Every structure is written in C-alpha cells, then in structure tokens.
Amino acid sequence: MGSFIEFNDTLQLTTAQGFPKELDMEKHRKSPFTAKDFKNRVFGFKNKPNMRLYHSAPVRVFLVHNINGKWLYWGHANIIEQTIHADTNTTSGKFKIIKIYDPKYQELISKNEMRKGTEFFK
Numbered sequence: 001m002g003s004f005i006e007f008n009d010t011l012q013l014t015t016a017q018g019f020p021k022e023l024d025m026e027k028h029r030k031s032p033f034t035a036k037d038f039k040n041r042v043f044g045f046k047n048k049p050n051m052r053l054y055h056s057a058p059v060r061v062f063l064v065h066n067i068n069g070k071w072l073y074w075g076h077a078n079i080i081e082q083t084i085h086a087d088t089n090t091t092s093g094k095f096k097i098i099k100i101y102d103p104k105y106q107e108l109i110s111k112n113e114m115r116k117g118t119e120f121f122k
Helices: 025-030 103-112
Strands: 005-008 010-013 043-049 051-054 061-067 070-085 090-100
Touching: 010 043, 010 070, 025 103, 051 070, 051 090, 061 090, 070 103
Parallel strands: 005 051, 010 061
Antiparallel strands: 043 090, 061 070, 070 090
8 A cells, every 4th residue: 555646846737737828938038927917817737647735825836837848947836726636647726826937047947956858948
C-alpha cells in the first residue's frame, strides 16, 4: 500500500490545461502586466496528470507556463479550488493570479530554477 498523491508548490500548465491565454510573453515584454491586471479574475485548470495537492490560499504556488516542455515562470497564484479525479487520475481546479514577475526577473528565474532540458531561456 502507498499513496499516489503528489504535493506541489508549482502550478505548471500547458495552454490546453488552462494556462491563461492573456499572459503573452511578447506583450509582457513591451508593456509588463501586473497582478492588478488580473484582479478578481478566476482561472481554471484541468487534466493535470496524476492526483495532486497544491498549497491552498493564502499560501502561494509558482505559476509556470509549460510551452512544449519548456517552463516559463510567470509569478505566483493562489489555488482557490482543487478536485482530484480518481477515476481519470487527474487534478483540476481554480486559481487567482496574485503576482506577475517583471520581464527581467521572469527571464532570470526561468533560467535559474529549471532542471536541465526544461529551460525556456538558455
């Protein structure tokens, strides 16, 4: 017997899983977004493989966009709802964006916090 539930401090999503389409890197570099741009907005995610638990609000999780296996850090989110689907072995939920990194820091953290092969910037 054992547990098959992962505990995550990072909400790493593909666009198909629910990463906000509004967070566009080129737009962000020209005119940086802030958390205020997303105040009171609730975003959903779905079909995260495996059964996972995320830190719930008010504890933050890192918000990361998975683009073809490369991780682009965007900031912090609060998980406000999560559901484990034992029948499909997936996790879904809802989150709010609470912090957006400025473009320079976004590049630095995306370079320095990644394991080899998942770096968005090289």
